[in-house]
Every structure is written in C-alpha cells, then in structure tokens.
Amino acid sequence: MLTRTFCGKMCGASCGIIVTTENDRIVKVEGDPDYPPTKGFFCVKGKAITELIYHPERLIKPLRRIGPRGSGEWEEITTDEAVSHIANKLRKVIEEHGSESIAFHMGANRNDLIGEFMQRLGKTIGTPNFATVDNVCSKARSLADKFTFGQKCFPDINQPSECLVVWGRNTLDTGGESRMDIIRQAKEHGTKILVIDPRETSMTRIAHQWVKPRPGSDGYLGIALLKTIVEEGLYDREFVEKYTIGFDKLHEMLEGYSFEELERETWISIDDMKKFARTYATSKPAVIQTGNPLDQTPNSYQSCRLISILRAVTGNLDVPGGEVVANGVPFLNIKDVEDRSKRLMIGSEFKVAASLGLAPSQDVLRASYTSDPYPIKASLIFGSNPLMTYANTEGVHKAIMGLDFIATAEFFMTPTAKYSDIILPVAANHEYDDFSPKFGHIVARPKIIDPQGECRADIQWMNLIAKELGLKGFWDSPKEAFDEILEPAGLTYEELVENGPVWAPQKYMKYIDEGFKTASGKVEIYSETLKEMGVPPIPEMVEQITSTDDYPLVMTSGKDSYYYHSSWRKLPTLRRLSKEPLVEMNRETAEKYRLVEGEMAYIETTEGRITQKVKLNESLDPKIIFVAHGWWFPEREDLGWKESNDNVLTKWDGPKCQAMGAVTLRGIPCKIYPV
Ligand code: SF4
DSSP states (O other): OEEEEEOOSSSSOOOEEEEEEETTEEEEEEEOTTSTTTTTOOOHHHHTHHHHHTOTTOOOSOEEEOSSTTSOOEEEOOHHHHHHHHHHHHHHHHHHHOGGGEEEEEOSOOSSSHHHHHHHHHHHHTOOOEEESGGGTTHHHHHHHHHHHSSOEEEOSSSOOSEEEEESOOHHHHSOHHHHHHHHHHHHHTOEEEEEOSSOOHHHHTOSEEEOOOTTOHHHHHHHHHHHHHHTTOSOHHHHHHHEEOHHHHHHHHHTOOHHHHHHHHOOOHHHHHHHHHHHHHSSSEEEEEOGGGGSSTTHHHHHHHHHHHHHHTTOBTSTTSEEEOOOOOOOOTTOSOOOOOSOOTTTTSHHHHTTTOEEHHHHHHHHHHOSSSOOOEEEEESOOHHHHSSOHHHHHHHHHHOSEEEEEESSOOHHHHTOSEEEEBOOTTSSOEEEEETTEEEEEOOOSOOSTTOBOHHHHHHHHHHHTTOSSOOSSHHHHHHHHHGGGTOOHHHHHHHOOEEOOOOOOTHHHHOOSSSSSSEESSOHHHHHTTSOSSOOOOOOOOOOSSSOEEEEEEOOTTSBTTBTTTOHHHHHHSOSOEEEEOHHHHHHTTOOTTSEEEEEETTEEEEEEEEEOTTSOTTEEEEEOSOOOTTSTTTTTTTSOGGGSOOSSSSOOTTTOOOOOSSEEEEEEEO
C-alpha cells in the first residue's frame, strides 16, 4: 500500500514523502515529487526512519527504575502501571510542595504540537514551569519580530526575492524542507545570495558575498548594516515615515558607533560590511533567513531586534517576494486554557521570554537543589535530552540528582533517560495520527502502521497522565484532539488526511488597512512596550568577552547535518556517515597548538574539558575553533555523555540575554591542546 504523507520527528521540518507498507510493515520511504515545497527532496535523516522504527534496541515497553538513579537497573511495567505511578508521584509533589514544583521540559521543535499539549497540561496541573530550548533557539527571533511589527515574518515562498540574506544558518544542510524551497527558488531566479557565517558551508559555496563575523558579534554587524543604510539614505523613506516610530532614535544610536569600532567587533572589513548593506538595501524585494546562533549570546534579543528593524526600514515587510507577515490557516490554540498556577514562573524576570511562558531551563533546573525561588521536585521530559543539549552539563546532572521524580518519554536509552525514574516509550512517525501546523499551511501525518510494543505518541502519554490525574479538557486519541483543533478551519482530521495540505490564501501589505499588531499600530523601531518591561527600547549591545589571556581562542559550535541535535547517534546509517565528534580549526591554529589532523585534542574552558578529533578547516579564522555539538556514545555502557559533549564547556552564569534569559553558547573563550 502507498501512502502520501510527511516526514516528521527526524528534524524540525516536514518533507512530502510516499510510504510503502506490506503486512503492517514499512518497506520503502521516498520523497514525494508532487509535493510543491519539497518536490521529491528527502534527506538521509528522513530515510533512516525505518532504522528508528525497527531498531532492535528501541525502547518499546515502559520502564521503572529499580536501582539507584543512573544505575541502569530497570523493570518493565505496563502502560497502566507507568501512568498511575507518574500520577501518584505528581500528586505527592503537589500535596507537599505545590503544583508549581513540577517542571516540564521539551526539546527542539519537531513540527508538531508537543509544546502546545505540554503547556496545556502544565497550566491545567497548575505549573508555569515550561522549560524548553526556546530561550536559546528561535524564540528570540520570533519575539523580536513580534515586539517590532506585531507578528513573526517569513520569506515569501510564492514570489522570488532579488536578494536573500542567510544569517548564521546552513539552510542547505540543516535547514529541512521548510526553507529549502526558498533556496531553490533563489537559484532558479538568479537571486543575489549573501551569507553570514564564520565557517564555510554548502550555503557559503553558493553565495555572491560571504562575510565571516566573530562568533557572537551579530548585533554589531546589524548595527553596521543599518548605519550604512541609514547614512547613505538607502532606506524606504515613504515606509519609514508612514509606518514606523522611533527612526530618529535609531539614527542617534547608530551615530554612537564608528565603522572602525564595528570592524573591530565583527572582524569584517568596513568595505565588506558596506558592500553587503548596499546590495541588501538596493535589491528589492529582499529577505533575511536566520539561524539559531543569533539566539545564543548575551545580545541575542537585541541582535534579532536589529534584524527585524532592517527588514522594516528597507520596505521589505509584507510585500510580494519579501518578508511576509503570517497568514495562517486558523486552528484552535490548545495552550490557551486557564493557568491554575499560583506562583510566578521561575525566571519570570526575563520578561520577553516570560510573555510566551518560556522559563529559562537553567533557572528551573537550579531550583531543584537551591529551592530558589521555590523548589522544583519533579520533571516530565518529552523529546529532550537535557544532559546533552542544555548548557552546563555538570549543573544539569546535579539538578537531575536533586529531583524527587523524573519521567522521560524517549525512543532510546539516552543519557537523560538513564537518570529517570520512569521511561515512556515513544511512537515514531507513521505509528500514530499526527498533525503539523506550518507557516501558511497545515498538513496531516496519519497513522500508517501499528506502534511497536507499548509505544505511544508523546501527546498520547500527556493525555493519559492528564486523565489519570482527573483533569478535564483532554482527549482519548490524537484524532479526537485534532478534530477539535481543526474546527476553526472548518474541517476534520479525516478530511485533512484525505484532501491533503490546506494552504492559507496569501494577502500582502495588510498593514495599509489593518496597521501592525503593536501597541502603536506601527513598526516600533523604538518600543515603549519593551521599555516598560525593562528591556532597552532601542537595541543596545552588552559586552561579550570571547577570548582571554588564559583562553585565547573563540569557541563556536554547530549541528551535524546527519543528526538532529543529540538525536539519532544510534541509527547505523547516520552513524556511518558521521562517526565521531570533530573539532575544526585552521591549519595555522593546529600548528600553533601542536595539533595533528586525525588525533584527539582537549578543548577546555573555565567550565571543563572535553576531547574531540582534530579536523583542519581552512575557512575558519585562526582565532576560532568549531566544536561538534550534541555528541554522546550510545554503544558505551556509561553512554559517554561527558567525554565530547560541548555543553560540558558552557555555563549558566555570566552575561545573559536580559530579554530571553539566554545563556551564551557562541563565542566562548577556550583553549585547545593535544591529548
Ligand atoms: S529535512 Fe527533515 S523532514 Fe525533510 S526528509 Fe530530512 S529529516 Fe525528514
């Protein structure tokens, strides 16, 4: 049987695929040439889905810890036992410490509704502590758009642009389908492609101009681009006059910087910054695609605000081929339920993140052993591996050991799952009915095969826990939930499956009639709302020290295109393609620090030391090293979670983004030496 559907779970995108099944077993998966955004594209991660589903070591039964935490001693239990055990533990925490002492953790977006179900469950239980990777991934960018012009914007996929800026993102290798169509369209149209990245990637190879900033200096680059555009009069005067407020204050701020200072901060020559700005500002329409390095510095929110302002003053907002402000298919936002919490979210002083209910993970974790501002006693973890993906591995470990109870929903025995009390086995793509809310359209990923063993979707586990706790407003099956969610769109889940994706009609320049969804109705270059929240109303930079005498090199890191953060090291095809963690550096750096390609090196920061294998990469500035992200070794008994894990090197404290609570993950002082 052939089923047209979408890839999911393997990354944050949803490529169109065709799945062939025989006797309730998937025998073939291929790209769907008739799905317009992806036209048959299907990456190696997506192809590995059958290795995930049929992996002999996949967790397919709920497990309960029977030895000391982390000992790896388990007993298999039934679904009913697992759910009742979790509910009893949560009731005990609520009775003894209050519902806010329960925290939820979620990992990187998988283009589904896990986060929405989780926030619904959290609010209904009565806890605001929803700690995800969002504070250091994606939300600084969307909240910068929101506080500048009211809504997140996206590059238009219906019309080509004349200029595409790709800022800190390797769209071709790690972007997934959701942005791939933009690149294809750009290449076909002859769009000028400008790339910002300290390291050579597939994107930089197709760039018309490529600039290499110092990791962590994006905000200064944003200032340099705006300074050129404003001082040379390359902005859209009519748009700025009619539709923005605070342009004069922006001008004042830009005058406070000299190009020489911006060159020193960014390591990009004045000529290159000006050339970049002129191409972007004079090629209409133009779009900027961004990646998560922007979210991971003390200046993350302000850097993203500068990008939102760039989009606006160049007149690219909501125009064909420009940055379209979301037209979505309407559906029920299930996280909009009564919040029964009585105490404030931990980390609520980071007000921009708090406006979306995003608790900084480091503050939530730390409360398990400091009880500050109140204790966290239980964690429910879905689609996340905090020991690998959160900053400060040692701190995360200490926090985990301080919790009374941890339940983790997982595919495999990961480092974090190993420290849990209960492990819930998770259903993979095609084993349950799923739904993907995408920009501009919605798609269904229907169940095709029965799940392995006792596996259930994350959202099914959440519904079971909610029902066991006697909470109202939850569902017996994903299909039932999706029918309700889809009601505002006027269709049922079955209809979405049968009829295929539903696309929202595209309407441009909505601001002419409707204004922008900000307090003033205009683009807020200067934001009084942010000022009231204690956040600088015009972007300001704070100092970020990226090297010191003891740690002379600048560390940055990045995702491996064969994995999704820390996921999939257990899948044989992907592991064959990327066997081990590689630390990349210029030959000059290697020679200076007596390092040899192919041999192991210690990488050290003030926080700790790890080992990775040396790989030469001439594209990197000799002052930078590029460390592989998310590495653990599932084949080892201890799972090797400390050895090469880049987060052993990162920390919770030090300068943080005051809007988002984001810790610093890019531009960290480090040193390197042979093992
Ligand atoms: S890019 Fe993501 S969604 Fe697309 S095929 Fe690869 S893993 Fe699947």
